[in-house]
Amino acid sequence: xxxxxxxxxxLSASEPLASLKLSEARxxxxxxxxxIVLVPRKVGARELEHLTAADRATLMEEAVxxxxxxxxxxxxxxRPVEKLNIGALGNRVEQLHLHVVGRRADDPAWPDPVxxxxxxxxxxxxxxxxxREAALTALQGMKRK
Amino acid sequence: xxxxxxxxxxLSASEPLASLKLSEARxxxxxxxxxIVLVPRKVGARELEHLTAADRATLMEEAVxxxxxxxxxxxxxxRPVEKLNIGALGNRVEQLHLHVVGRRADDPAWPDPVxxxxxxxxxxxxxxxxxREAALTALQGMKRK
Numbered sequence: 001x002x003x004x005x006x007x008x009x010x011l012s013a014s015e016p017l018a019s020l021k022l023s024e025a026r027x028x029x030x031x032x033x034x035x036i037v038l039v040p041r042k043v044g045a046r047e048l049e050h051l052t053a054a055d056r057a058t059l060m061e062e063a064v065x066x067x068x069x070x071x072x073x074x075x076x077x078x079r080p081v082e083k084l085n086i087g088a089l090g091n092r093v094e095q096l097h098l099h100v101v102g103r104r105a106d107d108p109a110w111p112d113p114v115x116x117x118x119x120x121x122x123x124x125x126x127x128x129x130x131x132r133e134a135a136l137t138a139l140q141g142m143k144r145k
Numbered sequence: 146x147x148x149x150x151x152x153x154x155x156l157s158a159s160e161p162l163a164s165l166k167l168s169e170a171r172x173x174x175x176x177x178x179x180x181i182v183l184v185p186r187k188v189g190a191r192e193l194e195h196l197t198a199a200d201r202a203t204l205m206e207e208a209v210x211x212x213x214x215x216x217x218x219x220x221x222x223x224r225p226v227e228k229l230n231i232g233a234l235g236n237r238v239e240q241l242h243l244h245v246v247g248r249r250a251d252d253p254a255w256p257d258p259v260x261x262x263x264x265x266x267x268x269x270x271x272x273x274x275x276x277r278e279a280a281l282t283a284l285q286g287m288k289r290k
Contacts, residue, residue, distance in 0.1 A: 047229050049209050056209070057202040064194050064201070083239070084192055087232040091248060091256035094228070103236060111236035116257040 002043040007095040010039060013120070015128075017069075017135055019144040022058040023098075025066060027073075027135060030120035031127060032109075034073035034081060034102040036066040036135065045096040048088065059098065062142055066100035069138035074102045076134040077127055089115060147188040152240040155184060158265070160273075162214075162280055164289040167203040168243075170211060172218075172280060175265035176272060177254075179218035179226060179247040181211040181280065190241040193233065204243065207287055211245035214283035219247045221279040222272055234260060 006024060014026035014037050022042075028035035040051060040059060048056055067084045074081035081102030088098045101114050109117040123131065151169060159171035159182050167187075173180035185196060185204060193201055212229045219226035226247030233243045246259050254262040268276065 047212065048205070048231065049212060053202075053206060056205045057198075060193070060201045060205045061198060067192070067194060083235055085232070085234045085236065086193065087230070087234070087258070089230045089232070089258060090228055091230065112261040113232070113234060113258040 004041045004043050006039050007093050007097075009093045010037060010095065010097060013037075015132075017132065018139045018142075020062050020065070020139065020142045021144055022055055023062050025062070025069075025135075025139055027128075027131060028099075028101075028120075029123065031123040032118075032121050033107060033114055034070045034077070034079075034131065035114070036070055036100045038062055038066055038098040038100065040096055042096070046090060046094050047096065050096065063098055063100055065139055065142040066098075069135040070100050070102040072134035072138040073131040074104075076130045079104060085113065087113070087115065092116075149186045149188050151184050152238050154238045155182060155240065155242060158182075160277075162277065163284045163287075165207050165210070165284065165287045166289055167200055168207050170207070170214075170280075170284055172273075172276060173244075173246075173265075174268065176268040177263075177266050178252060178259055179215045179222070179224075179276065180259070181215055181245045183207055183211055183243040183245065185241055187241070191235060191239045192241065195241065208243055208245055210284055210287040211243075214280040215245050215247040217279035217283040218276040219249075221275045224249060230258065232258070232260065237261075 017025040023038040071081045083103045085101040162170040168183040171182045216226045228248045230246040
């Protein structure tokens, strides 16, 4: 039986945040945007159609919770989120994953999408700790029992 | 009471396809990609969090159906879809809308996102008719009663 694993490219671009009911929630290691990636724990899933309808509904609710978390990260860093961007692309990494990104009109890619845009900027340790704490508080209610 | 209307910028970039249970499904007027835009008929909605959880689950199912339709358009035009890209951005047009786009490794933006990429290419009349027919057949089961 195949065992679930997160693609190494997703792993190296992000840090673990929380195990939610369906997905692993990870903080994208890019201080340019408050950004959470959800990776459903389903072996071989590449498209939404590879999840059951019930799991898709769960993923949708996890995306909304991730949006709350992303807003919390933005607020904690003094840059409140003005718009959420949600995307499931998978053109580079085919494992199903959903991006939830906080955007502002003064961010480095606005109004274009963030994906494939420039190079990530590392978090400072203190900002990362604040971002993690804000995100974890916001995700608390969605954590796997 | 405010009446639902589709933002003129979405209207001018797309053609009507079908009224689904929650959303208006529209064919993006850009022959570079098989591309459907779903616009939930909810006045004032800008983010997923402005829909109820039940409506969000419906939107998710409409996105999967739109994916089937997008694959049908690709097949009808001899360019089968290899990957679906799903996105809710709203950086330019704030009315909540969800993009479902069929991608191929030989398409003009791959592996980058399609949003904000170059200028739309008009459909020829015959290809447009085939695309509409393929999409409508695929969306039949999701149409508003």
